[in-house]
Structures are given as structure tokens and as C-alpha cells.
Amino acid sequence: MRYLMTTKGGDEPDEALYAEMAKFIEEMTASGVLLATGGLAPTGVVIRSAGDEITVTDGPFTEAKEAVAGFALVEVRSQEEAIELGRRFRRIVGDGESVLQQVFGP
């Protein structure tokens, strides 16, 4: 089963965190768990539909700490395994929060 883990922005990463993170990502890729990962720009474009009308605006303008800053798509055997990976990730990045959601499809 697949899980998408999204992480909200936290403190600016330093050198040591980068190194540790790279090692973690390498290990997860090697064991075949991590399928895709990436960081997200702090702002984007919002597309809204209401009735027949679709509006496109810049945004969303949320606080840096509230915006989703990165994601990881993992393939695991169980929710526990996904949680365990999230735990290891949080230990590396320090204070903040991540959200895990199971992915269905395609």
C-alpha cells in the first residue's frame, strides 16, 4: 500500500540536517520503500470553480509554518510501517508535523 506523507514548513535546515536527510533518503530508496519525494515552493496558484466559473488566483498566502513544504510517496506493507518511517523522518527534521494519508489508485 502507498502512503503520501506531507510535511509542513519548519525551521531553515542546516548543513548537518541536509546530510542526515540525504542519508535517510538514500537508505529508503535502496530498500525500495521511497517511490518519489520532493519539496514544494512556498506559494502557488489557486484554481477555484463555482458554477460555470473558474477563477485562477495567486496563493495560497498562508504562514510559512502552515504551508506544505515537502512530500514523500512511500510503498509499505502496513500503516505501522509508514508510521515508523514518519517517526524516523521527524526525528531528523526536529519540531513540526507531517501528515500521512493512504493513496489509492491509479
Next chain:
Amino acid sequence: MTSSAGSASAAASGGGASDAAGAVGAVWRGESARIIGALMRMVRDVGLAEELAQDALVAALQQWPGTGVPDNPGAWLMTVAKRRAADHLRRAAVEERAQDSIGRDLSTTAPIEAHSDDELRLMFLSCHPVLASRARVALTLQVVGGLTTAEIARALLSTEARVARRCATAKRTLAEAGVPFELPGREELAGRLSAVLEVIYLIFNEGYSATSGDDLLRPALTLEALRLGRLLATLMPQEPEVHGLVALMEIQESRAAARTGPAGEPVPLAEQNRGRWDPLLIRRGFTAMLRARELGGPPGPYLLQAAIAVTHAQARTAEATDWVGIAALYDALVRLLPTPVVQLNRAVAVAMARGPEEGLAIADTVADDPRLIDYHLLPAVRGDLLARCGRPAEARREFERAAALTANAAQSAFLLQRAGSLEDGAAGGLLLGASVEAFLGRAELSGGTLWAYRQTWHRLRRILGERAEVRELTPQQVARAFAIAWDACAAATWNRHLAAVRSFAESASAPHLAAALNRRAPAPDPDRRAPAPFPAAAAQRTSPPLAGRNRKARRRGRTPAMAPAEVSDLLQQPNHPLRERTLWTLLHESGAGAAAALALDLDDLDLDDRQALSGITWRSRTARLLPELIGERTRGPLFLAERRPGPGRPRQPGDVCPDTGRGRLSYERAEYLFKQATGLTLRQLV
């Protein structure tokens, strides 16, 4: 989230002991191979290493719910496991010293650091050629995949006890064979690596070919295989075939959602909804294939199969498939894997790329292959190619043959429908099927002869086709079909079938049909010093040349054995009762004596491992029949008589089925029934 309860780490997952247990399991699966590998360096015995690692797991299950999950759970497990191993070595050293009073330096048990090769060594160990392939699969899932025996049992549709026993036997075998915990040397690397790849692909296919996916608890074997493959690709990045296998699996897995329809029926590649293919896995497959290509060297069989899969994946529609490219890949693959099935696939690709005539020419090269004799796709492919070549009458015959060979009703209906859509070129002529029936229906044929003739023609009709026109058959066609069926048989068998052909040819006023066939002189049998006392009923039969299975028959009083082709015909005839078919198939597959087979009780049987307590083992056909025969019964004799024993014939309690009251099938009765069917004795069935 209830952050006030429990430790910080427990709170992260909602709090409570069950979460800690879940975390133990998750950590274990990720770390077990590394831990077992590190312990292997200390204790040099995979059974012991696994046991000590399990001890650490148990310790975690006991402690983590109270203390919370440690900061670095993998390191925690590793430390505890190594401590257990050191304790074990110390105890063993003390015992040894007590026994032979020779001092031993305890410092040799100093902890050994985990090594990056450990997982790789473990893979080579669990896929070692001294193990049977089923044992390799179970052991790899256990020690490398970190699955519990219960999970493996669910995945392989077996029971926990059996999986545990299979793993234990495998570990013992490795220990007894003294297999070292080392990477293979340069000279044996290629062979050993291909064994590892084979196990991973076996695990993948075990999951991929399973069509019933409704058991949510069943761990996805395809996922396990993918993970093993991806791990191996990181550990051996210089091996193109490893990346080739990963690419093949990623792309096959990308079609998982599209390959079955709403009712669970398989959907062929050309008809799959490509929108349901997983683009992420396709991309991963591409990447793995490119990596393999960059490494250079001649492409191996996995890389070629991956390239074929990639070419299919690149086509946006089935019509846009690059058949020229695929045909070229098959040309290369068939040189590495010259199997008839690969050749047949190549015929399909070549027909798409270069026209049906060329495809048909390739399909015809395997048309005589005895390995494809019951393979319905051969006539189905030929039928399709013949139809496209504008030869409807032959195509129709091929579709009808294919329909007769497939066990799948939907497939059979589809093939018959295709056959029906083609014009019948044979109208008016005398068809082989009908004229053989007329021949066999003649009153002068007696029981034994009729059975023998029917057997000969049952097989020839399947090869030549029911709707072949007798008038148009050539002696060469008959001779070719005859050779496909019986070329490997002993002279006496050959001659007996020849007699059946000649008799038909005479009766059909077409004596030329047997013209290209000659009698064979019997080869002297080195085992038989004196003439064997042939039973009258089998006067024409003799043992086929030294096939392994016949050793037993020769040892037992030199009874001439049935020829393999005869046995296989007998077992394929569905008109015999289930009990008889099961008994005969069991005797044939196990080589066991009839008395031993009849003595079997349900309690003795291990259906998953295909063996009985008495040491009798069987293969797939028996394994398919047994559950049907057993039905709801759980105890008593396996083979039951038709009725209850009469009052005048008391039986031992062990010889009566406690549920139905029916007695055990007697040897005499079994012998009688076999004789009725074949004219032979049970001892001749091997």
C-alpha cells in the same frame, strides 16, 4: 491527538501498547536482514542467528510497550541481538572448556560491526542451490524479507507449521552442507546471481499469477519481490541483469490494476485500459532499464524481457505498439532462452511486424515440439496466423483444436466462435474424428484392443485435428504426428501404436497413411538377463528405456511397465471415476506401491507439502485431485470402498471411515478395477 497519555513516541501514533507492538513489527521488517546478517558473522549458523534475532524481537515486544519506542529502534534491536549472541558464544565456550578442559579465549566473542555486505550475503545464502526452490522462496522471505512464518504461510497459501518446518529444514541443510556466509567468488558469481534473480522472480510471479486477491491480510508478494529486487540493485549496482529484473517487475506491476476485469477475469494486454497503468512504476521501470543499458555488455534474458515490456509500455494505444522493435528483441531473446514458448511469442511479434506468413513459419518450427503438445496457445496462434494468411479451412481446424485443449470455458467459447466465423473448407470430405469413431465402433474389436486403439487415436486426433480430412492427410503428416507422440518410446510401444494406425488405415481404405512408418526392432535391455515372465495380457509390452521412474518396476519382479505416453493418456481420460484417477495418478507420480497408497489415512497427508508421513510424495496432478476426493472428510482411510462392509466381513476400526462407515478400498478391488480399465496390473503402472 492525546499527547498527555504515554511517552512522546507512543503519542505520535495515538498512544497505547498495541501501537508499540505495531512499531516493533515495522522496525523488525526493516532491520531483520541486517541484524541476522550481523549475527551470522558471530555464530555462523543461519538457524541460530535467526533464533537469536527473534529473541531480540521478543525482548522489544516485552519492553517497548512500557518504556516507549526507543529513539533509534533499529540500533536497539541490533544491540540486544548481539548481546544475546555474545552470551550464547560465551556459554558454548564454557561448556566446551568444561568438557575437554582446554581453555579458550573469550575475547574472540568481541562484538562485530554490521557490514554493508551482510544483506547481500544473506540473499546469496537463502537462495543457495543446495536448497529446493520452494525452500529458497520461504527462507528468503523469512530471513531477508523479515516476514513471519504466519505471513509467509498466508502468502504461499500454506500453513504456519509447514512453513516453519520448511524454513527449519532449509537452515539445517545449509548448516549440514557447510555453506559459508560469504559472497560467491568471481567464477561462480554468474550462476549464483542467476539463482538469486530466479528466486526473486519466482516470488514475484507467485504474487502476480494469483488471481484471487480478496484476502487483505495476504501480504503482496509482488511488493516483497520488488523490494528485494530494488535492494539487490543497490547492493550490486554493477550487474545489468539485476536492473533488468527490477525493470521487468516494475513494468509488469504497473499493469496490476488493468490486468483483471471487474469480475476478476484476466484482460489481455492489447485490451487493457492503459489509463490504469501506473505511470510511476513505468517510469521506474524505464530508469532501471536505462541503468542496465548504461552498464553495457550484451543484454541478458531479464533485460531483454524488460525491454519488451518497456516497448509495450511506451505505446499509447495497442495499435501504436512498435512491433518491429519487439520482434527484434524476441529475435535476441530466443537465442538466450530457446524455449518453445518464447519462440511462439516471437512468432506473434514477427507476424505483427513482418506479416503473418513469416510469423507462421516461426510458429511451424515449434509445431512438432512435444513440450507444446497440450498447449492450447500453439493452435490458437497458428489458427490466427492461418486466418490472416487467407487459409480459413486450416485456421478453423486449429481453432477447434485449441478449443479442445483449453480448460477454460470462456476461452474455449471464444475459440469456437472464431472457428465458426471461418468457412468450412472440409465440407463434403470424410473427417478424421468421425472416421476414427466409426473405426472404433466396429463390433469385432475386443476390450483390450479397443482400449489400445482408442488410446492411440485419442492422441493422434489431438495432433492432427478432428477435422482433418482423411483424404488429404499425407503419410508424412501422419508420420510426423506419430513421432511427436511416441518417438521417445520403446520399440514395443511404438509398434503397438503403429498397429493401431495400420488397422485404421486398412479399414478406412487408405493404407498409404501408414506408409511412412516402420516397425522398430526392440533394443536389448541390459537389465534383463533372462526372458521375463510376461503376463499374457501384456505380451506386447516391454519397459521403456531406463527412465528413472522405472527403476522400481524393474526391481519388483521385472513386470513390464506401462509406457509414459500410455500412462499420460490413461490419466487424462476423464471417464474414469475420481477415486480411480486419483489413485492411479498418485501411484504414477509417487512411484509408491499400491499397498502403501491404499494404506494412507487422511491424518497422514500433508497436502501443502505434497507428502505423507510414510514418505510418499506426489506432484501437481495428484495435488489437484486429492482435495476433490477428500471433500469434507477429515479422518479415516483416503481411498474408500463404494459401500459399507457387510456384517460377515468385519474390519479393523482403522480401516473404516468413522463418518460414512465405508471401508478401506482393498488391493484386490483396486487391482480388479485397473485391470478392467487397462488390461494390466497395478504394478505395471509406474
